[in-house]
Amino acid sequence: MSQKPSVPQGTRDFSPVEMARRRYIFSTLEAVFKQYGFKQLETPSLENLSTLTGKYGDEGDKLLFKVLNSGDYLQKAPDELVQAKDSKELIKHIADRGLRYDLTVPFARYVVMHQHEISFPFKRYQIQPVWRADRPQKGRYREFYQCDADIVGSDSLLYEAELSCIYDEAFHRLGIPVSIRINNRKVLESIAIRCGFGETFRDFTVIIDKLDKIGEEKVAEELTALGGDAQAAVALLASKTFNREALDGLAKELNNEVGEKGIAELEELLSYLETQNLHNEIILDTTLARGLNYYTGTIYEVVAKSVKMGSIGGGGRYDDLTGIFGLKGVSGVGISFGADRIYDVLLEMNAFPELGANFTQLIFCPMDEASRLYSFKLASQCREAGIQTEVYPEPAKLKKQLGYADNNGIPVAVIVGENERESGALSVKFLQDGQQESLDILALINRLK
């Protein structure tokens, strides 16, 4: 079979150069996570579909990738559904598993399954791919990495502050100026109640979540259609620097119980942040809703200031996620970094540092078979001394061998022919400046260590 191969839409291969850059992002985030005491966890790519369904809002289930059962998967499927070609209803009969959609639901499942072994508060980080059957576009893939840091087992706002600092420090190290946007679900609810959207809160949040995409006028139209005071709502939905003044102003407007709770949470978060010298701006953005079901308090979103990319980070407080899996009363808060978008931002900003994708320091270029065997022996000696070493593998003119060295950024070539083999005096060529020296193996090793 001969066919032009490709990768599925929304997925990509990563070359050595791309891998070096991705690793740079992951290791930067990981170093910050560890600075704050987070420990690494990994969960399977395959989850039971029952773990995933119903957790991501109305659209979420459609975006899950389902894995077909093995063997005769249709055997036990109800005949009437099969005859009717009812794709939607048949799923549960032919697919028991799916690919994880995020890292938070798997984490909640892990916490419930290991609740007796875990010491709370439990701080974990997780860096793994997730899968969503979204429509691919700029910055949106079907397979992409999330880098999450979550704490469960405490409702303390000190953790909200830690996570804000983690965003600040991580993006500072990566060299990406960001706007760290904060809201609170209780504040949003309070605005909704205040403006007559208390009964239609869900729809209210769906509409204002579209503010960036459809604009204020259209949002006001849809809110009016929903049946509340659109003008009053729009007046309260704004972005301001996160400070005492902004909070006091908001507090005056939200004089219901849920509003007072939300304001109190934001005030406590602000107290912690005021002790810090942050690199980036923190914005109080009362329009911030984000499409997920489970946020109950603080909500985060991070956007790059110099590149249009959508959000490159987001998260929030969830008081009862583990409750879905049977463990009530465990509060959690977490943030996510969109590593693939961050990659695209750094690329667009031309802000990646110089990174090596090739690690070889030295290549032996043998001129005949006996020299190739001899080089193979010397190469091991070099590696034992910690030098990353290759041997050109087959008969070829020196020009071709040096061409390989050049293509692979190898800085030193050791030419080995009969003379070198017999005398032990190797012809060492430094490819960056073209210098050539005669060195024995020990001198060569010393020079390169």
Add this chain to the structure above:
Amino acid sequence: MSQKPSVPQGTRDFSPVEMARRRYIFSTLEAVFKQYGFKQLETPSLENLSTLTGKYGDEGDKLLFKVLNSGDYLQKAPDELVQAKDSKELIKHIADRGLRYDLTVPFARYVVMHQHEISFPFKRYQIQPVWRADRPQKGRYREFYQCDADIVGSDSLLYEAELSCIYDEAFHRLGIPVSIRINNRKVLESIAIRCGFGETFRDFTVIIDKLDKIGEEKVAEELTALGGDAQAAVALLASKTFNREALDGLAKELNNEVGEKGIAELEELLSYLETQNLHNEIILDTTLARGLNYYTGTIYEVVAKSVKMGSIGGGGRYDDLTGIFGLKGVSGVGISFGADRIYDVLLEMNAFPELGANFTQLIFCPMDEASRLYSFKLASQCREAGIQTEVYPEPAKLKKQLGYADNNGIPVAVIVGENERESGALSVKFLQDGQQESLDILALINRLK
């Protein structure tokens, strides 16, 4: 919804301790790969099903996990297949994608897609999970990591030798004594031809591949049933130390063309290996077949000497894998490490080194709210100095806070109350020996750096 959650059969979560151990294995392998000049690559978990099918033998397609198409996946499915509930034939109509089964076929696809950008020979390593719908058992999972090193674009046996050395060095660093078993597909074919199984070679290799599982007698029975000289075959199928004597003995028996080619390849490989001081034994095992379609020369298998686990590594030479994707004449050779089995071997041998899963060096234990804010500020100063620091997040008695420190292996606790806050003299408790000192923040930082 409240349900007792679980992970799918054959998959596992990895706790922080398990992650530290897995990272230890991956980083050890990666260090060896880099020593030999291999560069990292990653490919998507999702592949087009057409990329995967037909590459892994008769049983392979059954073991692939298929991903259901999104939306109304049954709409275009032929009615007659649906009515007949023909699970097998329907797959291609309802599932365009699958999860990768190994890393070699994706690599071949990558090489063909990027042939004009790649400099040959191309040496890449890849450490990623793969998925197989196998029956789970000891050491066999449905989601597991492979750690592969392959070279494409050269048929030189120097690379076979390099890969043997990589197996030897990697398992030496991990502390696992192994048996590195080598065979050659041409030698196997030669034995088959010599004993009357030339026409039934495929079935011949399937039978002898079962030698470890069903034993010599049953293998002889099945070979007889196949219609050749079972006794002659069994006499030639043996394991010996890989040396000149073993090869000379074999050469005498295999006097056909393909046998001579195979012996010549093994002799060249031996020449390279004779220049090395290897830590482990290399065995010439003419029974080694391995179930895959695409090996054309050298075949490897690695087993642990002290733990019964099945193979923990395997690989071989494939002359025409990229040919399947349209690029002929590119030879490759590669090896794989079964990281999850290696993990289980190290566990059974109790051979993991002491590894930290918790990285926190210091925790602030505040005695009141003002002290918590004060600690939050000091913690940032510690982190700026490179110290991994936590702050106990909520009001709690000191005993509880120190209990958290103890559970998480945090060696230093800094108790902060009104006095400490006002004087700047922090009460620093070293939890390993119980010593307590009074230090200001700068002295504390100096002590811990």
